[in-house]
Amino acid sequence: MLKLYYTAGTCALASHITLEEVGADYSTVRISFDANQQNSPEYLAINPKGRIPSLVTDRGILTETPAMLAYIAQCYPQAKLAPFDDAFAFAEVQSFNSFICSSLHVAHAHRMRGHRWAYEESSFRDMQRKVPESVGSHYRLIEEHMFRGPWVMGDSYTICDPYLFTLAQWMEGDGLDPSDFPKVKDHRQRMSERATVQRAIAEETR
């Protein structure tokens, strides 16, 4: 059985939704950022990076959302969440998720985690000021160049969809107006109506 370590309001939600989508037999463990549990000896033994999420499998522990999403999809092929038999189509899925992880999420993280990359409070405030512009430029690329509709990759719902949805939860907090990105806004709305999404969020916020 799979076990997901998550914190509410983090990118762990993407994996959580995906576990629901495939109908996996899984359990969850909540990690409190407020109590700094992600840096506890117990959690660092699971994930030495001190980051959320982690996925415990019967073969070992996995971290990094793009890897976890593809893993879940590959373990449950009947759910058809990634085109593993088509190298190019799979690479397009991976490219989108890598962009989310290394560009969009990273830009967002400068709002609250500036200490990862600088020392001074003045730098943190400067980073916070730039978040609407930097995060917004990435959503602009998604809106104008990447999003195909009705799902990220077109007609097929894939592991790109819960990942985009998860980060799109943070748009208002990042100082963006979702109405400036109508495709992303509409996608977010349709995602929020899925029973799988509602179950994952309900568990994380119960």
Add this chain to the structure above:
Amino acid sequence: MLKLYYTAGTCALASHITLEEVGADYSTVRISFDANQQNSPEYLAINPKGRIPSLVTDRGILTETPAMLAYIAQCYPQAKLAPFDDAFAFAEVQSFNSFICSSLHVAHAHRMRGHRWAYEESSFRDMQRKVPESVGSHYRLIEEHMFRGPWVMGDSYTICDPYLFTLAQWMEGDGLDPSDFPKVKDHRQRMSERATVQRAIAEETR
């Protein structure tokens, strides 16, 4: 035939080496950062993100190094550069490469690309000061928790190896002493002796 858009001294080298490893039929196009070619209309038509690398295939264009590396490996299965038939082992490869992309490379980028995430010169200088610590903490994780030896994933050479090697070129520039990370240093030395690596570097620096 595949066509790789690259700039010398960038993470494009990882894909370049991998194309050499699999014996691909490919060509290269050099993009000059000095001439800001990555933001030219011609290049933005290929990659609207204005980033390097891009890989032109007969199906379309791919970007994002983790996706490109897995794509090349999947197109040339006889080279056995990624364990596609083992979901967990493949996820471990993906997890490592996602970490390189979203944590190690991002930390490094704060040395010269602070303008992506802040406005003020004082912030850029502060970010630069933190690079040895932030990049170093990621190499510490690789050294102590991720690197198995003799290759990143253990006995099998995979798409993790050219990616780690490529970023490890930048250690001294990031203010690190490779001797503090003996596994990474030894790996870099052994990688630099491979004919595939030497051919890719020779072409990029000719």
